[in-house]
Amino acid sequence: MISRYISGRDPASGRSLRIGVEDGEIRSLDSGPADESAWLSPGFIDLQVNGYGGWDLNADTVDADVVSALARKLLATGVTTFLPTIITASEEQIVKALRAVARARQTDSLVAHAVPFVHVEGPHISAEDGARGAHPREHVRPPDLPEFERWQAASGNLVGMVTVSPHWENAAEYISALAAKGIVVAIGHTHATPAQIHQAADAGARLSTHLGNGVSGQLPRHPNLIWAQLADDRLTATFIADGHHLPADTLKVMLRAKGVERSILISDAVAPAGMAPGTYHTSIGGRVELRADGRLSMMDTGFLAGAGRPLKDGIAQAAGSHVCTLGDAIRMATENPGRFVGNRGVLRPGARADLVRFTLDAEEGGMRILSVMIEGVEWPA
Numbered sequence: 001m002i003s004r005y006i007s008g009r010d011p012a013s014g015r016s017l018r019i020g021v022e023d024g025e026i027r028s029l030d031s032g033p034a035d036e037s038a039w040l041s042p043g044f045i046d047l048q049v050n051g052y053g054g055w056d057l058n059a060d061t062v063d064a065d066v067v068s069a070l071a072r073k074l075l076a077t078g079v080t081t082f083l084p085t086i087i088t089a090s091e092e093q094i095v096k097a098l099r100a101v102a103r104a105r106q107t108d109s110l111v112a113h114a115v116p117f118v119h120v121e122g123p124h125i126s127a128e129d130g131a132r133g134a135h136p137r138e139h140v141r142p143p144d145l146p147e148f149e150r151w152q153a154a155s156g157n158l159v160g161m162v163t164v165s166p167h168w169e170n171a172a173e174y175i176s177a178l179a180a181k182g183i184v185v186a187i188g189h190t191h192a193t194p195a196q197i198h199q200a201a202d203a204g205a206r207l208s209t210h211l212g213n214g215v216s217g218q219l220p221r222h223p224n225l226i227w228a229q230l231a232d233d234r235l236t237a238t239f240i241a242d243g244h245h246l247p248a249d250t251l252k253v254m255l256r257a258k259g260v261e262r263s264i265l266i267s268d269a270v271a272p273a274g275m276a277p278g279t280y281h282t283s284i285g286g287r288v289e290l291r292a293d294g295r296l297s298m299m300d301t302g303f304l305a306g307a308g309r310p311l312k313d314g315i316a317q318a319a320g321s322h323v324c325t326l327g328d329a330i331r332m333a334t335e336n337p338g339r340f341v342g343n344r345g346v347l348r349p350g351a352r353a354d355l356v357r358f359t360l361d362a363e364e365g366g367m368r369i370l371s372v373m374i375e376g377v378e379w380p381a
Helices: 066-073 091-107 109-114 143-157 172-178 194-203 225-231 249-256 311-318 326-331
Strands: 006-010 016-022 025-031 039-042 044-049 077-086 118-121 161-162 184-187 236-240 263-266 278-282 284-290 296-298 353-361 366-374 377-379
Touching: 006 039, 006 353, 039 044, 039 091, 044 066, 044 118, 044 263, 044 311, 066 077, 066 091, 066 109, 077 109, 077 143, 091 109, 091 118, 091 143, 109 278, 143 161, 143 172, 161 172, 172 194, 184 194, 184 326, 194 225, 236 249, 249 263, 263 311, 278 353, 311 326, 311 353
Parallel strands: 044 077, 077 118, 118 161, 161 184, 236 263
Antiparallel strands: 006 016, 016 025, 039 353, 278 284, 284 296, 353 366, 366 377
16 A cells, blocks of 8 residues: 655656655656646755765764765755765775765664765876866875775775776776776766777776866867767766856757766765855865855865755756756756666656655746655655
8 A cells, every 4th residue: 555645747748746655665656736836856866975064075074973964964955865975085084984984874774775885086086287176186196906995895895986087007907897896987087088088988987077077277179088078978977067167058068969868967065065155174175265156166276176056956057057958957867877876766666765846946046845755754754
């Protein structure tokens, strides 16, 4: 017997839906009330979260409580699945953060549900300015399979995604070894040549991390590493649609080139995201400025220091600026990333009942979360 129904409009078709939920799963999908005003979709899935609402996964003080608090902050924005993202740092700091996430998954059922694994972004990236972004140069180092094995030993095999630059001499060997273990390997923060991009895909790389960012400010017109990643159909690209990392025209063209089916929206949110405008000191970028429009930049260089807006704002930004339809934006924040985390993010009988109801504000261009359901239970319970 179905214990609960939730209704809303499907962002893809506009038709009203009524979803029946039982034992944490979707059991039925039927037509809903004709006058339903809220949108209904799977819970949002964010493959790149460094922090949010003051909680910082890359701080020296990270522990299980930080991870738990972060999960709840994100849930209020409609994110029901996310990958805690640990950036370039000393091995000691990376291991400390991994252990904090592992401990949180052991002690907090919400974290265990929301976090399938961890994304380590670096430390095997480009040391060049621009390509390195806000990652600390002093901790950039070549790919090292024994170090990866130490990460896994310390965390109980919790690392499931790694971003690497394929310019390193041993990058293809490293990528191949990780891919053979089932790790999702992404290309990012790189100055690699187009040939090295394709060699990385040959070796098993499957994603491009925030394509169009984490690159030099000046590139050859053609060929270059952005064109190579757009052209390689083996790579699915993640994009930051906050209105700052990629201009609307650029994102629109990139989506057309890559295809919606091989595109994912991420937040790349960091600790000051969701906070009041002002100056902050963070583990990513040091002293940073958060503007009222959500742009977050390093005070000394002006480079972006991660994102200051959650994924829901990127969805609304993409749809509201006519980069894509609302249905496509939702797909790129649910079903498409869901393929990389155990096929989550779909509406069908037997799927996890992680759902979000929301409205859009046409004038302000934002999204308002009305309710979030985790395994069929509205949160907070």
